Amino acid sequence: MKHFLAHPDRLAGLLFVLFGAGFAIGAGAYDMGTAAQMGPGFYPRLLGGLLVLLGIAIFVTAQGKDAPGIAGRLPWRALLAVCAGVAVFGLSLECLGLFIASVLLVGVSSLGQPGRRWGEVALSALVLALLACAVFAWGLKLPLPVWPKFG
Amino acid sequence: MDLLNHLALGFQTALSLHNLLYCFIGVLLGTAVGVLPGLGPLSTIAMLLPMTYALSPVSALIMLAGIYYGAQYGGSITAILVNMPGESSSVVTCLDGYQMARRGRAGAALAISALGSFFAGSVATVIIAGFAAPLTDLATRFGSAEYVALMVLGLVGAVVLAHGSLLKALAMIVLGLLLGVVGTDVNSGTARFSFDVPELMDGFNFVVVAMGLFAFAEIIRNLEQAEAGQTVLQKVGSLWPTRAELREAFPAVLRGTCLGSLLGVLPGGGAVMSSFASYSLEKKVSRHPEAFGKGAICGVAGPESANNAGAQTSFIPMLTLGIPPNPVMALMVGAMTIHSIQPGPQVMSANPELFWGLIASMWVGNGMLLVLNLPLIGVWIRMLSLPYRLLYPAILLCCVIGVYGMQNNVFDVMLILPFALLGYLFHRLGCEPAPLLLGFILGPMLEENLRRALRLSRGDPTVFLTRPISLVLLLIAAGLLLAVLLPKVRDRREQVFVEDD
Numbered sequence: 271m272k273h274f275l276a277h278p279d280r281l282a283g284l285l286f287v288l289f290g291a292g293f294a295i296g297a298g299a300y301d302m303g304t305a306a307q308m309g310p311g312f313y314p315r316l317l318g319g320l321l322v323l324l325g326i327a328i329f330v331t332a333q334g335k336d337a338p339g340i341a342g343r344l345p346w347r348a349l350l351a352v353c354a355g356v357a358v359f360g361l362s363l364e365c366l367g368l369f370i371a372s373v374l375l376v377g378v379s380s381l382g383q384p385g386r387r388w389g390e391v392a393l394s395a396l397v398l399a400l401l402a403c404a405v406f407a408w409g410l411k412l413p414l415p416v417w418p419k420f421g
Numbered sequence: 422m423d424l425l426n427h428l429a430l431g432f433q434t435a436l437s438l439h440n441l442l443y444c445f446i447g448v449l450l451g452t453a454v455g456v457l458p459g460l461g462p463l464s465t466i467a468m469l470l471p472m473t474y475a476l477s478p479v480s481a482l483i484m485l486a487g488i489y490y491g492a493q494y495g496g497s498i499t500a501i502l503v504n505m506p507g508e509s510s511s512v513v514t515c516l517d518g519y520q521m522a523r524r525g526r527a528g529a530a531l532a533i534s535a536l537g538s539f540f541a542g543s544v545a546t547v548i549i550a551g552f553a554a555p556l557t558d559l560a561t562r563f564g565s566a567e568y569v570a571l572m573v574l575g576l577v578g579a580v581v582l583a584h585g586s587l588l589k590a591l592a593m594i595v596l597g598l599l600l601g602v603v604g605t606d607v608n609s610g611t612a613r614f615s616f617d618v619p620e621l622m623d624g625f626n627f628v629v630v631a632m633g634l635f636a637f638a639e640i641i642r643n644l645e646q647a648e649a650g651q652t653v654l655q656k657v658g659s660l661w662p663t664r665a666e667l668r669e670a671f672p673a674v675l676r677g678t679c680l681g682s683l684l685g686v687l688p689g690g691g692a693v694m695s696s697f698a699s700y701s702l703e704k705k706v707s708r709h710p711e712a713f714g715k716g717a718i719c720g721v722a723g724p725e726s727a728n729n730a731g732a733q734t735s736f737i738p739m740l741t742l743g744i745p746p747n748p749v750m751a752l753m754v755g756a757m758t759i760h761s762i763q764p765g766p767q768v769m770s771a772n773p774e775l776f777w778g779l780i781a782s783m784w785v786g787n788g789m790l791l792v793l794n795l796p797l798i799g800v801w802i803r804m805l806s807l808p809y810r811l812l813y814p815a816i817l818l819c820c821v822i823g824v825y826g827m828q829n830n831v832f833d834v835m836l837i838l839p840f841a842l843l844g845y846l847f848h849r850l851g852c853e854p855a856p857l858l859l860g861f862i863l864g865p866m867l868e869e870n871l872r873r874a875l876r877l878s879r880g881d882p883t884v885f886l887t888r889p890i891s892l893v894l895l896l897i898a899a900g901l902l903l904a905v906l907l908p909k910v911r912d913r914r915e916q917v918f919v920e921d922d
Binding site: 279281282286289290293300301304305306307309310313317318320321325328345347351353355360363372375376379390395402406411412413414 | 595809842
């Protein structure tokens, strides 16, 4: 069973069915209307249904036991480091300012590869943070807080 | 004579000092970022988009267009020197370009691809200028039913010309259309699928979707393939092609230009399709097909000209009909909406200096590419040797600042995360994200026109079949879909893309 579902086509089909069903069912909350006077629910329900059908077709036509593609581990390290870096940036930007948020982003996302050198990471974090402030905040004058807000 | 007046207006705009400057900055930055391995034009544009927020719409679009062809040329440099395609459109350049480089003719390959691109770009610009007005005329006569049919054709075309599973590409389109539904419904004011989150009232931001699915998913993928020692060929050799090489390359450039200009206009066409098609054509007409893959100069000249011509003419449907034929143009549509310009036939009459200025700037930009790139080859080679571990945090930083800067909104930054994960998942499942992005951009337009067409016909769906233009467009779409199912065409289609591996 595990192997059966591990086929990339079957998984993809399943994913599309889930998405389609989600949209089609969710669209039930909105007025359907008629073809001549479509309500806000008509179009998403139509497409959701179509996506479910396509998902089923992909699932059914999957050939072979399992293909490579999905085999192999997920790159947890890269996934976590990139996502955590972005999240830390988002959380810190408005209270700590662009400079610190940039340093944090570079520092955290650098964990994504094994064998980093801390000196190099620290230096590139500082340089990139400075560059970011210079280009975006001072040069292009985007309204970004650069330094932490106090009080 | 109208055309000349229009072009004069265009050149007046494009040659103004600050627009020249932005065009220059665009081409320079585009090449610099496009050279970096693993960054295609789409990610490059998405990443550099924030640089244009503060500019006037004309300058912003001119700079973005500059970034686009800069990125494209940057990709060719990487393909020739490192044998690493930045994006699928330079995959074929790797085949013979890298072999030329190994034989010490890297300089000639780079020069030929720059010259070919310039020639193709110039021709394509003239084509755009010539076709823009008549097509716009046609477009203003389109009703809602025709627009629906046209969009269906565009989306189907994108599926047919994309490689990989047809069903998956169709599903990706529908998913993209559905993601486009999120937000406030313009007709009734109902907020759909926004889960009472105020930031979702306006729907997903397209830059967030594009960055997550493309740039971020790409970074995760690159990190996955642990840093393989890449060998940058430092020896470029003489920049000037020999006379024999030129004589051999010129017809290939001509053929590539014609092919690319044609394929660029087609829905789903553009740079990628053009370069693949041109490579097969060159191989077929060549008297020495066995030389291909071993450093044939035609194998560089043809595809490089074709992809530039295709990249250029794919602006035609976007500018005149408001319908992007490929994901890069979808991004351009998004960029135009940021500057509150609704792409479509009305742009030409409402913003003539934007329209013609952009067209004229394409020619200027291609010229800049030529003068800029050959002397700077040394700098690009230096950039190529930067290790990825230093690069990707910088790319991430640029992206998140850009997303935040759009609306000063932390929510958008966080929203990248689910799209990045989704993008990586799609990669693992063998689903290409490009059709999704097209669907996402066209979604609201499709719904709007579908509803209007059916309202006018009092709910009668045969309206799409009784109006002649709409019928023809839908028949072409159906024909395309059927054609792919034919075994002969299917084999052929797979063949065109096997060179991918």
